[in-house]
């Protein structure tokens with residue numbers, strides 16, 4: 001008899017704001033990857049894939065996401081997944097382990113629509129200040145090699161959002177509380 005076990009992250013597995021795990025710094029992942037770390041990254045990849053599939057997201061009640069970081073499933077390790085299209089419709093898909101920001105532009109940017117987070121059910125209106133362009137190094141589990149990613153615009157913002165999770169930072173920490181909806185001076189609106 002074959003037993004098929006569907007392992008995946010469901011809504012209940014994603015921890016939400018107020019849980020202290022979301023406010024802690026993550027540790028580096030050691031290589032070779034442990035079974036637990038590998039499972040975590042595969043689960044995150046699967047969640048994002050499924051959440052972006054209209055039928056599956058409905059069936060399993062998954063909130064669509066363009067990225068997820070390990071602390072959001074309660075694992076304090078430096079790992080996150082990003083899957084999103086840039087302004088030109090080009091897909092960017094990464095599963096980064098031990099990412100490190102190498103540099104970023106002086107130029108800032110923000111999303112006109114504001115940001116959201118699978119772990120933050122409350123609404124925090126306001127523009128989130130980000131770097132327009134970033135350069136990040138890490139090990140990409142999808143390509144199975146060390147990579148250096150240069151990203152700008154929307155993808156840069158998605159990566160910064162996930163990277164922040166590894167340091168216990170949530171998107172609304174970057175909102176100017178006194179002027180949440182005043183366009184950020186000198187920043188590129190995306």
Ligand SMILES: [Zn+2]
Pocket residue numbers: 116117118119161162165
């Ligand atoms: Zn988030």
